[in-house]
Amino acid sequence: xxxxxxxxxxxxxxxxxxxxxxxxxxxxxxxxxxxxxxxxxxxxxxxxxxxxxxxxxxxxxxxxxxxxxxxxxxxxxxxxxxxxxxxxxxxxxxxxxxxxxxxxxxxxxxxxxxxxxxxxxxxxxxxxxxxxxxxxxxxxxxxxxxxxxxxxxxxxxxxxxxxxxxxxxxxxxxxxxxxxxxxxxxxxxxxxxxxxxxxxxxxxxxxxxxxxxxxxxxxxxxxxxxxxxxxxxxxxxxxxxxxxxxxxxxxxxxxxxxxxxxxxxxxxxxxxxxxxxxxxxxxxxxxxxxxxxxxxxxxxxxxxxxxxxxxxxxxxxxxxxxxxxxxxxxxxxxxxxxxxxxxxxxxxxxxxxxxxxxxxxxxxxxxxxxxxxxxxxxxxxxxxxxxxxxxxxxxxxxxxxxxxxxxxx
Amino acid sequence: xxxxxxxxxxxxxxxxxxxxxxxxxxxxxxxxxxxxxxxxxxxxxxxxxxxxxxxxxxxxxxxxxxxxxxxxxxxxxxxxxxxxxxxxxxxxxxxxxxxxxxxxxxxxxxxxxxxxxxxxxxxxxxxxxxxxxxxxxxxxxxxxxxxxxxxxxxxxxxxxxxxxxxxxxxxxxxxxxxxxxxxxxxxxxxxxxxxxxxxxxxxxxxxxxxxxxxxxxxxxxxxxxxxxxxxxxxxxxxxxxxxxxxxxxxxxxxxxxxxxxxxxxxxxxxxxxxxxxxxxxxxxxxxxxxxxxxxxxxxxxxxxxxx
Numbered sequence: 001x002x003x004x005x006x007x008x009x010x011x012x013x014x015x016x017x018x019x020x021x022x023x024x025x026x027x028x029x030x031x032x033x034x035x036x037x038x039x040x041x042x043x044x045x046x047x048x049x050x051x052x053x054x055x056x057x058x059x060x061x062x063x064x065x066x067x068x069x070x071x072x073x074x075x076x077x078x079x080x081x082x083x084x085x086x087x088x089x090x091x092x093x094x095x096x097x098x099x100x101x102x103x104x105x106x107x108x109x110x111x112x113x114x115x116x117x118x119x120x121x122x123x124x125x126x127x128x129x130x131x132x133x134x135x136x137x138x139x140x141x142x143x144x145x146x147x148x149x150x151x152x153x154x155x156x157x158x159x160x161x162x163x164x165x166x167x168x169x170x171x172x173x174x175x176x177x178x179x180x181x182x183x184x185x186x187x188x189x190x191x192x193x194x195x196x197x198x199x200x201x202x203x204x205x206x207x208x209x210x211x212x213x214x215x216x217x218x219x220x221x222x223x224x225x226x227x228x229x230x231x232x233x234x235x236x237x238x239x240x241x242x243x244x245x246x247x248x249x250x251x252x253x254x255x256x257x258x259x260x261x262x263x264x265x266x267x268x269x270x271x272x273x274x275x276x277x278x279x280x281x282x283x284x285x286x287x288x289x290x291x292x293x294x295x296x297x298x299x300x301x302x303x304x305x306x307x308x309x310x311x312x313x314x315x316x317x318x319x320x321x322x323x324x325x326x327x328x329x330x331x332x333x334x335x336x337x338x339x340x341x342x343x344x345x346x347x348x349x350x351x352x353x354x355x356x357x358x359x360x361x362x363x364x365x366x367x368x369x370x371x372x373x374x375x376x377x378x379x380x381x382x383x384x385x386x387x388x389x390x391x392x393x394x395x396x397x398x399x400x401x402x403x404x405x406x407x408x409x
Numbered sequence: 410x411x412x413x414x415x416x417x418x419x420x421x422x423x424x425x426x427x428x429x430x431x432x433x434x435x436x437x438x439x440x441x442x443x444x445x446x447x448x449x450x451x452x453x454x455x456x457x458x459x460x461x462x463x464x465x466x467x468x469x470x471x472x473x474x475x476x477x478x479x480x481x482x483x484x485x486x487x488x489x490x491x492x493x494x495x496x497x498x499x500x501x502x503x504x505x506x507x508x509x510x511x512x513x514x515x516x517x518x519x520x521x522x523x524x525x526x527x528x529x530x531x532x533x534x535x536x537x538x539x540x541x542x543x544x545x546x547x548x549x550x551x552x553x554x555x556x557x558x559x560x561x562x563x564x565x566x567x568x569x570x571x572x573x574x575x576x577x578x579x580x581x582x583x584x585x586x587x588x589x590x591x592x593x594x595x596x597x598x599x600x601x602x603x604x605x606x607x608x609x610x611x612x613x614x615x616x617x618x619x620x621x622x623x624x625x626x627x628x629x630x631x632x633x634x635x636x637x638x639x640x641x642x643x644x645x646x647x648x649x650x651x652x653x654x655x656x657x658x659x660x661x662x663x664x665x666x667x668x669x670x671x672x673x674x675x676x677x678x679x680x681x682x683x684x685x686x687x688x689x690x691x692x693x694x695x696x697x698x699x700x701x702x703x704x705x706x707x708x709x710x711x712x713x714x715x716x
Contacts, residue, residue: 067445073610
């Protein structure tokens with residue numbers, strides 16, 4: 001049934017007449033534009049959107065917007081894009097057609113694009129051929145004698161993470177194979193059949209009983225499964241850690257793959273003067289792809305360190321990722337913090353209260369007999385459940401072993 | 410898609426306006442966008458995924474809908490480690506064992522098995538109950554689905570797509586009438602895209618000031634009009650730009666209603682910084698947030714003009 005009354009010409013003005021297929025065309029075109037703006041959509045959704053419009057009718061613009069949004073959007077972050085695009089698209093039929101024409105490749109006379117956010121604007125423009133603007137990336141040179149001092153200035157620099165060279169790739173893979181990261185396990189709430197455990201697996205037991213004429217020969221049990229603890233990785237990408245960041249991220253990515261395989265949370269952030277969320281990048285299975293995305297995301301590469309402020313951001317924006325207070329936090333940092341020690345202490349206390357363990361891997365230590373006396377380092381040392389100082393981590397190998405070692409404690 | 414059934418004339422299903430009005434009679438003030446999403450979920454027979462901050466009325470919506478539609482509300486509270494036997498069905502093993510004992514010596518093993526696996530011995534959990542609910546169907550609330558783990562989500566995917574489950578010993582159970590399914594999520598993690606694709610999506614925002622006032626008035630009728638007005642205005646301001654940055658978690662609707670009740674209990678006629686501070690524990694549940702609610706901040710937020 002359709003709610004578009006046949007004798008209501010006014011209702012056709014917004015989206016055209018459903019029976020003549022204009023509505024369908026417009027919805028399809030709108031869906032295409034949305035997809036170009038990065039909203040994940042498939043053909044089934046668009047078909048559903050048309051059904052939805054038939055249900056609510058097209059008399060009221062607000063209803064059309066709400067109906068399309070309910071069907072076409074499935075993430076909170078897409079809502080703003082949807083609304084702007086909807087406004088641009090359905091402001092009036094003429095503009096919609098102009099935009100439609102504009103979306104076709106080779107369209108002439110580009111109408112003035114509405115002042116919208118870049119994603120929306122791009123979606124309304126003819127598609128660019130892929131690979132148009134390759135980024136040139138300078139080689140990352142590893143200079144082992146660079147002075148290790150944290151910059152006081154807020155320096156914003158995009159991290160240029162090259163893809164792994166063949167030798168680096170084999171190195172990372174070999175390390176992952178040789179040095180097993182033992183992510184501690186806990187007993188999960190889920191169970192599996194077994195022979196020990198407090199609860200009886202009645203289904204299994206009964207199956208056995210049915211085969212022996214109702215006689216219970218053995219009691220099968222429900223055993224709690226084991227699963228690794230959720231991981232939260234906090235990696236320092238400030239100036240003093242600059243040289244390690246790329247390979248360290250590559251190693252962590254490859255080494256915690258098994259955790260990801262078991263569908264346990266793995267949240268990854270880098271920090272320098274600000275906090276960058278790399279969780280999505282780490283979800284990519286390919287390490288090169290991860291490095292590329294990470295390089296694009298990190299904006300404070302090789303700058304100063306403000307761990308306290310970064311942790312405050314973590315608390316304010318991402319606190320809900322620390323579900324159940326059983327996350328294992330691994331901080332890889334030299335502890336040369338330039339922020340306020342009080343802030344750092346407060347944030348670390350908060351983090352500790354909301355996680356299971358807080359581990360700190362400190363790779364600064366080039367000197368034997370180092371004690372964490374720098375301001376930030378002292379605070380970190382007090383707050384952490386475990387600290388491991390790795391002397392001389394000129395090789396990724398030592399760093400990897402350090403991480404494995406501290407996870408065992 | 411099955412043909413969409415024509416609704417009977419006076420039901421809340423007739424139009425979006427009728428749905429809004431019906432929800433209002435049970436004390437749920439939905440805005441038009443939300444009502445449109447619900448309306449579509451009913452018409453297109455799709456599950457509705459609600460996301461939003463805690464305390465914006467996600468669970469309440471399902472309750473209100475059950476009341477309005479005259480359907481049974483079945484609630485599945487998700488938690489870490491939720492398994493199929495707690496969500497779908499489980500055999501009543503103790504009874505089965507008794508049966509086997511009683512039938513001992515009679516009949517063959519196959520007969521015993523057949524007798525034991527009767528619907529009679531089945532313990533129905535919410536998801537199965539929702540399929541078997543009679544004619545108008547049930548309202549199925551799958552609460553905090555983000556707390557369950559991903560294998561459960563994969564199972565849910567199948568369930569929401571077909572509305573049928575197969576019980577190996579009994580065969581396939583199909584929905585008598587498609588339940589109206591409402592999923593809620595607090596976004597502790599992103600849900601699987603495939604699950605989202607099955608659902609209509611609505612992000613529930615904090616209500617605008619007028620709607621919150623209406624909710625407070627409806628829920629706390631004994632509150633003086635001026636006080637309700639102040640409560641709605643104050644909470645609304647705490648959630649908006651300059652103030653929201655001070656707090657980890659802004660108070661939800663549930664909190665403002667509770668707060669209004671608390672103020673009534675204290676015989677407060679108007680808000681002043683002292684009263685606000687002494688009842689801050691109703692609005693905020695974190696020590697840092699309570700501490701952030703300083704006297705200056707309260708005075709500023711209470712001042713009539715400025716936002």
